[in-house]
Amino acid sequence: MRKSVLSVLVAAALLGASATATAQPAAHAAGGWGATWGSSQHAGAELFGSPWVTEGFDDHSVRQVVRLSRGGPALRVRLSNAFGTSPLRLTGATVARTDKGASVRPGSVRHVTFQGRKSTTVAVGAELASDPIPFAVPSFEQVTVTLHFAGRTGPATAHGDATATSWRAKGDHRADVSASAFTESTTSWYYLSGVDVVDLxxxxxxxxxxxxxxxxxxxxxxxxxxxxxxxxxxxxxxxxxxxxxxxxxxxxxxxxxxxxxxxxxxxxxxxxxxxxxxxxxxxxxxxxxxxxxxxxxxxxxxxxxxxxxxxxxxxxxxxxxxxxxxxxxxxxxxxxxxxxxxxxxxxxxxxxxxxxxxxxxxxxxxxxxxxxxxxxxxxxxxxxxxxxxxxxxxxxxxxxxxxxxxxxxxxx
Structure with missing residues (x-):
């Protein structure tokens, strides 16, 4: 009985969240989303040593690992183009359970959608939330988010001093389990501004x-x-x-x-x-x-x-x-x-x-x-x-x- 009640609550939360998945998130009462991780994006992040901020990405996959502070039965990711100079065209994204470094656990890769589509565009100055991802996570789980940009992005919105490693690979490697293609790294975060979990x-x-x-x-x-x-x-x-x-x-x-x-x-x-x-x-x-x-x-x-x-x-x-x-x-x-x-x-x-x-x-x-x-x-x-x-x-x-x-x- 308890499991069925939980299932109904989760489904209701996901339906409500899905209807507004692309809206700007806001502080609100429970019954929807709760933030579990975030980073503050800022201009001038290249100061912290990443050439990727100024050169941006062009047919690259960017892989980033974040640790969640609390768990939930489903999650979503939020992307920011707050400091972009042109619309950000994302070809696709995945979320997976982190293994070691840039590798992820086999069988854990999930494709991320935005209003039902794998690709999306984030307007200049905007933030965009994904659709709900049925991906149950415990507190303190590390998850890996991989973004693929088939075209040129222009200068990247970023967080400079991440104290965490991000990786880059040429081509579409968003679904790779192996880390072998991810041969470049920096210690900044790119475009990823938040991860939320369903909050009951x-x-x-x-x-x-x-x-x-x-x-x-x-x-x-x-x-x-x-x-x-x-x-x-x-x-x-x-x-x-x-x-x-x-x-x-x-x-x-x-x-x-x-x-x-x-x-x-x-x-x-x-x-x-x-x-x-x-x-x-x-x-x-x-x-x-x-x-x-x-x-x-x-x-x-x-x-x-x-x-x-x-x-x-x-x-x-x-x-x-x-x-x-x-x-x-x-x-x-x-x-x-x-x-x-x-x-x-x-x-x-x-x-x-x-x-x-x-x-x-x-x-x-x-x-x-x-x-x-x-x-x-x-x-x-x-x-x-x-x-x-x-x-x-x-x-x-x-x-x-x-x-x-x-x-x-x-x-x-």
């Missing part, structure tokens, strides 16, 4: 970690899923989806031509576009402080001296946007950066002022003290030595675990 819960069940490189997972082990949002998902045990909406180098007050629009400007696309969002954890501002102190060239411009009040003003915009959609906001204190390439005494003063406001303003629904979690007890302006990979700014794998451990799960 009676409540919203997605947490979005929103921030810069410390959320993005810079300096964590490549292909190991040890960013702090990954570790947080593990602590949650698959009960809630966790989406990583970090962009390395991102700021609160100013845009960057290489590291994304400022946080308030990208909040709608990178947080509110995910379905079923319940809570957002906001951790951003250290780059606003640091970029003010040095000349990073075109990617760091504009870089006026930014005050604590200006950063706080950006936080207030994000909090208001979240509250308007009924989303809780958890504020994360800015982590230590003594010894980092852009650290100064003035910058440390701004960081302290921002953190004091985060802790005491009452503007957030809750606060997570990331600063305290990773600071050196002997010098609280610096990272603990065992958490410092050497750049004095980003935590290492152990530091990201400490950050995830600092989150009170009841606040989510």
């Amino acid at each position: 819960s009676p409540r919203r069940d997605t947490v979005v970690a929103f921030g810069d490189s410390i959320t993005d997972g810079a300096e964590s082990t490549v292909d190991a899923d040890r960013r702090y949002p990954d570790r947080l998902a593990r602590r949650l045990g698959g009960r809630l989806g966790v989406v990583n909406a970090g962009i390395s180098g991102n700021r609160v007050v100013n845009d960057s031509p290489c590291m994304g629009e400022k946080a308030p400007a990208r909040f709608t696309r990178d947080v509110l576009s995910h379905p079923d969002v319940r809570t957002v954890i906001l951790l951003e501002g250290i780059n606003d402080i640091g970029f003010s102190e040095i000349d990073l060239g075109p990617c760091g411009l504009p870089n006026p001296r930014v005050t604590a009040d200006e950063i706080i003003g950006g936080y207030r915009q994000i909090i208001a946007a979240a509250k308007a959609k009924g989303i809780r906001v958890v504020g994360g204190t800015l982590t230590p950066f003594k010894g980092a390439f852009y650290a100064t005494d003035r910058g440390e003063g701004v960081r302290q002022a921002v953190n004091h406001w985060i802790r005491t303003s009452g503007a957030y629904d809750a606060v997570v003290d990331f600063d305290k979690a990773v600071a050196d007890p002997a010098d609280p302006t610096a990272l603990r030595p065992e958490f410092d990979p050497g750049d004095h700014l980003h935590p290492n794998d152990a530091g990201y675990q400490a950050m995830a451990d600092a989150v009170d799960l009841s606040t989510l």
Whole structure:
């Protein structure tokens, strides 16, 4: 009896989702889709070392592996052409269970459709969701998404600092089980902006970690899923989806031509576009402080001296946007950066002022003290030595675990 009830619920969810599969996803109550993975696309992703961003693809298959934070009886993928200069023509796509590297498990390949067709076009500036894929997945399953572009795409919409390997093959290899054709690789993601699962819960069940490189997972082990949002998902045990909406180098007050629009400007696309969002954890501002102190060239411009009040003003915009959609906001204190390439005494003063406001303003629904979690007890302006990979700014794998451990799960 229980199985038949579940089958009816899943079928109803799929029918409802299928009717709007190409619509822009939005935060909504349960009974439809829940986000289980995501990446924030941005202009200038070639900064992170991938020539594929500027040259795009031409009769290529692009294979990408993602780890899902919660499971479900069916899933869909979302593609973004947010920064494309022409319509994106996708010849076809598949999803499969990951084996090792670019190989997938035999018998697991499923072709993806869009309004019943294997091929589709994503308009300039748009995002597109696939039809439901009957592909049951447990929490923390790795799935491989392969996209094939028979023609020239032009410059690619991408996420630069993925800390995960993506592969490319010449020709149509979307259904290949073997990795042999995938001879090229980078550590960026291309066009893939989200994976959702059918959500049968009676409540919203997605947490979005929103921030810069410390959320993005810079300096964590490549292909190991040890960013702090990954570790947080593990602590949650698959009960809630966790989406990583970090962009390395991102700021609160100013845009960057290489590291994304400022946080308030990208909040709608990178947080509110995910379905079923319940809570957002906001951790951003250290780059606003640091970029003010040095000349990073075109990617760091504009870089006026930014005050604590200006950063706080950006936080207030994000909090208001979240509250308007009924989303809780958890504020994360800015982590230590003594010894980092852009650290100064003035910058440390701004960081302290921002953190004091985060802790005491009452503007957030809750606060997570990331600063305290990773600071050196002997010098609280610096990272603990065992958490410092050497750049004095980003935590290492152990530091990201400490950050995830600092989150009170009841606040989510």
